[in-house]
Amino acid sequence: MPLARVHNLAVSLDGFGAGADPSREAPFGHAGMRLMEWFIPTATFQAQTGDRERGETDPETEADDRHARRSFEGIGAEIMGAGKFGPPGWQQDENWQGWWGDEPPFHSPVFVLTHAPRPPLRLGETTFHFISAPPREALHAAFDAAQGLDVRIGGGPATVREFMAEGLVDLLHVVQVPILLGRGSHLWHGLEDWDRDYAVVSETTASGVTHVTFTRTPQ
């Protein structure tokens, strides 16, 4: 059975997966890049930006990269919330095509959840579909598109939380960053006992973050 997976979701110690007041200039709001510092030096990220060949390893970032690259393995489609596709108000800008330029790093269909659907947008190997659908319905569409591969729930935190609350997440990989953001988009709110049906493994890496991976246990 294909799985719905969340990867590389960085959260502060106080549970925020993005800062407050995101904008075009500051996609992560007041958090700046503080949630991403572990990710940027990884070979996985460097390969995306073309700064380094994929496959180069660095002992300092190897463990982080081992986690990071799983996000791109076996995925046939992504679902993302409107807040990940663009800054507040992008729906009113018909020229907005996302943050990622001409070759977005998804290389698969991406379903953008928005109350203002528009025609599909093809950029390189990625096609964005803009749909207004509840989580379960969106997941069905994404599984169809993924043709037997897994689906990534790509964020942001509020979208992941919605899918978690409905029991739709099979694997959750969060990266605990030991900072306190104080405000922003909270991942954990209202998920009492969510962990009960999951096995959990934690690993602190050289960068100082802790990778926490929940995997749904067979019922």
Added chain:
Amino acid sequence: MPLARVHNLAVSLDGFGAGADPSREAPFGHAGMRLMEWFIPTATFQAQTGDRERGETDPETEADDRHARRSFEGIGAEIMGAGKFGPPGWQQDENWQGWWGDEPPFHSPVFVLTHAPRPPLRLGETTFHFISAPPREALHAAFDAAQGLDVRIGGGPATVREFMAEGLVDLLHVVQVPILLGRGSHLWHGLEDWDRDYAVVSETTASGVTHVTFTRTPQ
């Protein structure tokens, strides 16, 4: 300079250091013992309850114990909130003497912050002083009593948070337990950027918890 230190403060992934609805029968409320499971098998805890001699080591729990026992090193006094001394309403029960029996594990003066002060209570090597004082004033009293040793801010989470908010905590050791409690007493609320003046070290242990230790950096 003596330090104000917090140790062994277990928090859920969603930031709760105690469950909701604490009572005489359930001191940690709906959390039960889930925040304490890492601590109970340690030599430090076992020695407190007399189940095992202090100094016995167990490879499975050795790393947790290395953290746990620091809480008892170099401490000359403790400060605790009213919610740690007893269940809600203990102030109306003049026979309530805390949870710990005739020989509490503090072996030092303990300052209990309460709006209903009562005369000091001596139990074994521990004397409880009941005071109504703001954090800074309570800390002065505790440092005086500690005679050059450090002061432990013993909890609960709301009390620790108050001392953190006023910049009074020099060392904070929290134990991240990968569970979601959903409700209870939140440690992190309203502490934006608190970490900026601290160095932080994280360590995941065999029990699956992650010890996160913040140490104030010299200014």
